[in-house]
Amino acid sequence: MTQTPPLLEVRGIRCAYGRNAVVHDLSLHLPRGVIAGLVGPSGCGKTTVLRAIAGLQPLVAGEILLEGRVLSGPGAAVPPERRGIGMVFQEHTLFPHLSIGDNVAFGLRGRPAAERRRTVERMLALVGLEGLAGRYPHELSGGQQQRVALARALAPGPRLLLLDEPFSSLDVELRQRLALEVREILVREGITAILVTHDQGEAFAICERVGVMHAGRILQWDTPYNLYHDPADRFVADFIGEGVFVAGRLVDPETLETEAGVLRGDRAYPWPPGTAVDVLVRPDDVVPDPDGPLAAIVRNKAFRGAETLYTLELPTGARVLSLFPSHLDHGIGERVRVRVAADHLVAFPREEEAAA
Numbered sequence: 001m002t003q004t005p006p007l008l009e010v011r012g013i014r015c016a017y018g019r020n021a022v023v024h025d026l027s028l029h030l031p032r033g034v035i036a037g038l039v040g041p042s043g044c045g046k047t048t049v050l051r052a053i054a055g056l057q058p059l060v061a062g063e064i065l066l067e068g069r070v071l072s073g074p075g076a077a078v079p080p081e082r083r084g085i086g087m088v089f090q091e092h093t094l095f096p097h098l099s100i101g102d103n104v105a106f107g108l109r110g111r112p113a114a115e116r117r118r119t120v121e122r123m124l125a126l127v128g129l130e131g132l133a134g135r136y137p138h139e140l141s142g143g144q145q146q147r148v149a150l151a152r153a154l155a156p157g158p159r160l161l162l163l164d165e166p167f168s169s170l171d172v173e174l175r176q177r178l179a180l181e182v183r184e185i186l187v188r189e190g191i192t193a194i195l196v197t198h199d200q201g202e203a204f205a206i207c208e209r210v211g212v213m214h215a216g217r218i219l220q221w222d223t224p225y226n227l228y229h230d231p232a233d234r235f236v237a238d239f240i241g242e243g244v245f246v247a248g249r250l251v252d253p254e255t256l257e258t259e260a261g262v263l264r265g266d267r268a269y270p271w272p273p274g275t276a277v278d279v280l281v282r283p284d285d286v287v288p289d290p291d292g293p294l295a296a297i298v299r300n301k302a303f304r305g306a307e308t309l310y311t312l313e314l315p316t317g318a319r320v321l322s323l324f325p326s327h328l329d330h331g332i333g334e335r336v337r338v339r340v341a342a343d344h345l346v347a348f349p350r351e352e353e354a355a356a
C-alpha cells in the first residue's frame with residue numbers, strides 16, 4: 001500500500017538463545033531517512049533485535065529485508081560485512097593499535113588511497129575532529145572516541161546505521177550534548193538509523209519514532225509525543241514518562257469520576273458506564289491554580305531547576321505528581337490548590353475487572 005518500500009523491513013522475527021526464546025514475532029518498518037529508537041527495560045531484547053538486523057544473531061523465524069532484498073530469512077543469511085549496515089556500540093570499539101585515521105579508514109579497504117584519505121578527512125570534519133587523524137584512541141576523551149566510532153561507521157556510506165547504547169559510558173552532560181550533535185549529523189547526512197537505549201530521554205531527543213519493547217515484543221511503535229500522551233497500553237503508560245494512576249469510574253463516555261475529582265476530557269471512552277478504570281495523570285496534567293477545585297497537601301518535592309516536581313496528596317488520600325514553575329515554592333506539609341487539566345486523559349479498564 002505504501003508508495004515506496006521501506007528501507008528496512010523486519011517481518012515477524014523470532015530469536016532465541018538455545019531454548020530460551022527472547023524475541024517473539026517482532027515486526028517493524030523503517031522508512032528511508034528516519035531515525036528510530038528502541039527502548040524498554042533491561043533484558044527485553046533490544047540488543048538482540050539490533051544484532052539480528054546486523055546479521056550477528058540468527059533468526060528462528062521471520063525475515064529481514066533491506067531495500068527489498070532479503071538479508072536474513074529462510075535460505076538467506078547475508079554476512080554482516082556485506083549488509084551495508086554500520087554499527088556503533090557502547091564502548092571500546094576502536095582498534096587501540098590503529099591511528100584515528102586508520103580506524104576511520106578501516107571499512108574502506110580496497111578503495112583507492114586518495115579516496116580513502118578524502119573520506120577520512122570528510123568524516124573527521126563531520127564529527128568535529130579535524131586534524132586528529134594521527135592520534136591514537138587512548139589519546140582521545142571518551143566523547144571523542146565515540147565520535148570516531150561514528151565516523152568509522154559512516155565512512156563506507158552504510159544504508160542503515162545501528163547504534164547500541166552509544167553514549168552510555170559517558171557522563172550525563174556529555175551524553176546529552178553528544179546525543180544532540182549526533183542527531184544533527186545523521187539528519188544532515190540523511191542517514192537512516194536505529195538507536196537502542198535504556199534512556200527514554202535520549203531516545204526522545206534523537207528519534208522521530210520509538211518502539212517500546214517488553215519481553216521480546218514491540219508494544220507500541222510511535223512518535224515520542226504519542227507514546228507520552230497516547231500510550232497504547234498500561235505498560236507503555238507506566239514505562240514512558242512520569243505519572244500515577246488514580247482510580248475512577250466511567251460516568252458516561254466522556255466523564256470520569258475519579259479520586260482526583262470529576263474529569264471531562266476531549267476523548268470518548270468505549271466502555272459501558274460504571275466501568276472501573278485507572279486514569280493516568282501526568283505531572284503536567286496537575287496544574288497549580290489558586291481557584292482550583294482540589295486542595296492538596298505537599299508530601300514531597302524535588303527541585304529540577306526551572307520546575308519543581310511535587311508529590312501531592314489529594315483529599316481522597318490518592319497521590320499525584322505535579323510540576324510547578326520553581327518560583328512557586330511550597331514547603332512539605334503545606335496546602336496548595338490545583339486542578340487537573342483533563343483534555344486528553346488516558347484511562348485503562350482496571351486490571352482485575354479487565355481480566356474478569
Ligand SMILES: Nc1ncnc2c1ncn2[C@@H]1O[C@H](COP(=O)(O)OP(=O)(O)OP(=O)(O)O)[C@@H](O)[C@H]1O
Nearest residue numbers: 017020022040041042043044045046047048049198
Ligand atoms: N549470549 C546470550 N546467551 C544467552 N542469553 C542471552 C545472551 N544475550 C542475551 N541473552 C538474554 O536474552 C534476553 C534479551 O537480551 P538483550 O541483550 O537483547 O536485552 P536488552 O533489552 O538489550 O537488555 P539491556 O538493556 O540490559 O542491554 C535477556 O533475557 C538476556 O538475558
